[in-house]
Amino acid sequence: MLTLTRDTKRLTIVVIYLLAFFVIGAGLYLAFKPKPTCFDGQQNQNEEGVDCGGICAMACIETIVGNDPLVREITFIPADRGRYDIVARIFNPNNDIGASSFRYALLLSDASGRELSRTTGTSFILPQETKMLLAFNLEPDQIPAKAVVELSDFQWTRLRDYRAKPELNIYSKRYVERPDQSVFGAMTGILVNESLYDFRKIRIKVVLRDAAGTPLAANQSEMQTVTVGREQDVRIVFPQPFSGAVAQVDAEVEADVYDAENFLQQYQIPKETGRSGFDYGGPGL
Incomplete structure (x- = not known):
């Protein structure tokens, strides 16, 4: 006949109590667990996002992030009486994402990078588009060494059924x-x-x-x-x-x-x- 030691009996009793506690706790949780809703801050039910889409009335808002455009060209041209024009070309590498708006700055600087003159503007860009940005009649206080283009604040948009840019x-x-x-x-x-x-x-x-x-x-x-x-x-x-x-x-x-x-x-x-x-x-x- 198998005889349990005192330590074994104690361990067995502890395990039984723990199992009982777990079963009772799980039962209470399931009994009082709140039902999922469209306002619980969680993605459940058949929601497409957190509390949106699926059975929820509020549609999900897609967060669209595009890859930054590539600078294909940036240079300056002597204009008239100490003025300069800037020519820049940028390329949008995204296949179906464009920017309905973005900000740009075209500036002239000296060899050390000190800014001499700048102009700013807004534009847009389509998927896979190469866009020209121009600035005219900048007046630096000395002959510039280089031109720089700065891009920011892209409002990315996914174009549905996109085929080609305007012909x-x-x-x-x-x-x-x-x-x-x-x-x-x-x-x-x-x-x-x-x-x-x-x-x-x-x-x-x-x-x-x-x-x-x-x-x-x-x-x-x-x-x-x-x-x-x-x-x-x-x-x-x-x-x-x-x-x-x-x-x-x-x-x-x-x-x-x-x-x-x-x-x-x-x-x-x-x-x-x-x-x-x-x-x-x-x-x-």
């Missing part, structure tokens, strides 16, 4: 020196809106480059009421002389698709035309 193209681009007595030169071309939308306003940015791609001069202008399919003459003037021979005309056309008021009318293009479109238009973003 705003300039054909027959050319630079003409001294087209008349009033200006040093001008870029001319034909703008065609090959998108599915009439736009209220667009901005055209132009950088003239030499054979090596170095910027020689820059300017920009706006056009109003750009309708689908219509050919419109473009003329961007360069009033002040600059040095170097123009070999390339770099032109960028942008339309703010995040601004619902910038859309005047949408058109449906039949599929057999083969023209690609995009799903923009304020509420569709």
Whole structure:
């Protein structure tokens, strides 16, 4: 017959009491456990987030964080009478995330990094877009050594059913020196809106480059009421002389698709035309 020692008996009794306490405690917890609700600060039931989505009336707000744009170019150009222009190009590496708004600063500094002059602005950028940022007539107190671009405050937005950026193209681009007595030169071309939308306003940015791609001069202008399919003459003037021979005309056309008021009318293009479109238009973003 098996005989338990005194220590073994004590251990057995302790284990039995602990098991009993656990069973009673678990029973009381299950009996008085509050039912999950949409206000308990926890993600339960079939909620898609904490107290949102699923059976909860409040929709979940997606937190969208995009990868920072890459700086592809930043340089300055001598302008007139000690003034300088800045040319920057940034690239958004995100596939379906754009920024409806962001802040930028373009500045000039000396060799030690001391800031000499700056200008600021706001812009937007689409997924996979390369965007040009320009600044004009900065007046530092000495000859600058370099230009710097600073980017901040990105309002990231996921574009639903995103296909392509607006098809705003300039054909027959050319630079003409001294087209008349009033200006040093001008870029001319034909703008065609090959998108599915009439736009209220667009901005055209132009950088003239030499054979090596170095910027020689820059300017920009706006056009109003750009309708689908219509050919419109473009003329961007360069009033002040600059040095170097123009070999390339770099032109960028942008339309703010995040601004619902910038859309005047949408058109449906039949599929057999083969023209690609995009799903923009304020509420569709």
